[in-house]
Amino acid sequence: MAAPMERMILQSDWQYSLREEKGRAWITYKGTNCPSVHGHLDTQGISREGLPELTGTDGFTVHNISKYTLTAQYSGELGSLTRKFVAPQISFSAIHKQNKSAVCGYVTAGGLGVSCDSGNQLLVWQTSDGEVRRRLEGHKGDVYTCQFFPSGVVILTGGADMQLKIWSAETAKCAATLVGHTAGILETAVIDRGRNIVSCGRDGTAKLWDVGQSSVLTTFKDCGGIVNSCSVEVMDNSIDLGAPDNPPSEREVSTEGKMLLLGCENATLQGYGLRSRQKIFELDCHSAVNVVTFLSDVQAVCGTQDGHVTVVDIRNVRVPLKEWQESRSAILSLLPHKQGFFASTGDGSCFYVDERQETRAELTGADCDPVYKTVCDGSHVYTSCRDGTIRRYSLLHV
Structure with a gap:
């Protein structure tokens, strides 16, 4: 049987929750045959362009964010994965x-x-x-x-x-x-x-x-x-x-x-x-x-x-x-x-x-x-x- 694929899951309404003052969105890494890792992305401020400045917990980081996209990475003992998330226009x-x-x-x-x-x-x-x-x-x-x-x-x-x-x-x-x-x-x-x-x-x-x-x-x-x-x-x-x-x-x-x-x-x-x-x-x-x-x-x-x-x-x-x-x-x-x-x-x-x-x-x-x-x-x-x-x-x- 084919092995399950590792994946990353981001809160479905992240584009709204992260633009709030002290905004937060949950994020999860699911590896292959290992426990899931649950973390958060937290808004530390808003840039001049109106984009949230984010920090992550539990091994999660944000590489890039725009109005409709967010690229996150998990790096930890259980694995490493980068994924781009796209919100609806x-x-x-x-x-x-x-x-x-x-x-x-x-x-x-x-x-x-x-x-x-x-x-x-x-x-x-x-x-x-x-x-x-x-x-x-x-x-x-x-x-x-x-x-x-x-x-x-x-x-x-x-x-x-x-x-x-x-x-x-x-x-x-x-x-x-x-x-x-x-x-x-x-x-x-x-x-x-x-x-x-x-x-x-x-x-x-x-x-x-x-x-x-x-x-x-x-x-x-x-x-x-x-x-x-x-x-x-x-x-x-x-x-x-x-x-x-x-x-x-x-x-x-x-x-x-x-x-x-x-x-x-x-x-x-x-x-x-x-x-x-x-x-x-x-x-x-x-x-x-x-x-x-x-x-x-x-x-x-x-x-x-x-x-x-x-x-x-x-x-x-x-x-x-x-x-x-x-x-x-x-x-x-x-x-x-x-x-x-x-x-x-x-x-x-x-x-x-x-x-x-x-x-x-x-x-x-x-x-x-x-x-x-x-x-x-x-x-x-x-x-x-x-x-x-x-x-x-x-x-x-x-």
Whole structure:
């Protein structure tokens, strides 16, 4: 079993508490197979720039602080670790009602976001100020997944009612409903411009759809149980995706050279040739695979219910590039960024892992509430949390 990773935890509202007179924030170091070290950061004064001057206790020191970032170091008998903490630029707490979890979301570079809460409110809002622009009404039950098509004006959703719906973000009208799953739909993937899409769910299948005719082109059935997550990517030419037994339908567009990646409840990561329908690999994982995504045309990453993160090279999945267990709880979302990724967990953590598979920064703000989704518009990262708040962070600070 992969060893737990060492980590540092900082009080979630540090950017406010440390700017108070005689401010204080708690900080903790958790090493590998050793007791945790608990300390404090104390404000000794405020600089001309309005930044707190800090001292630490119990081996903690502060190397740098700005309006939204703090870099702290622990150095002691149990280990040494430096970590950067990033506070949200803005927290949107009024998009969803109080006491309603923000369970999924998506944003575009054009300034729109879409998200759903535990009260089944599916909302389109402005990323600049959080103003709600549209309410999408039509699903019967929980909505588990929502995303924009590449155009930025069409939205795809799916949920417990076993339906996929396609909406206009401009009019809030449902343009099409796709029916074919026999249990709740948990995630979707849009292929290129969106003439075809993929969905997966609790019925143990993944389906490739023709959006124009609202029909199923093929069903991936032998997945071994609930399919929690799916992702599609163009693969490197060195990866053999197999050949289809029959010529594809003319309604199937841009599936050639692509792999379908599935994360399954039966603790497996599975890869299929999207056009060939052939299973390319199946990798046993430590527990239910909650989320999967591609990092490049040869690399992918998955996160499990027991907190394991596995980075693999598709050319040799049997030997992971790196695998570790986070002490933070279940991995709930993964977001590729540059050659690394953001990961969010069930204990309120959201952190960035760089191309060397080293944790570089922690996004703060959520106080032990699960962070269900992490998305990006090219300049900012947004998180959806059980406390109902959507938080926005600048990528410049990470």
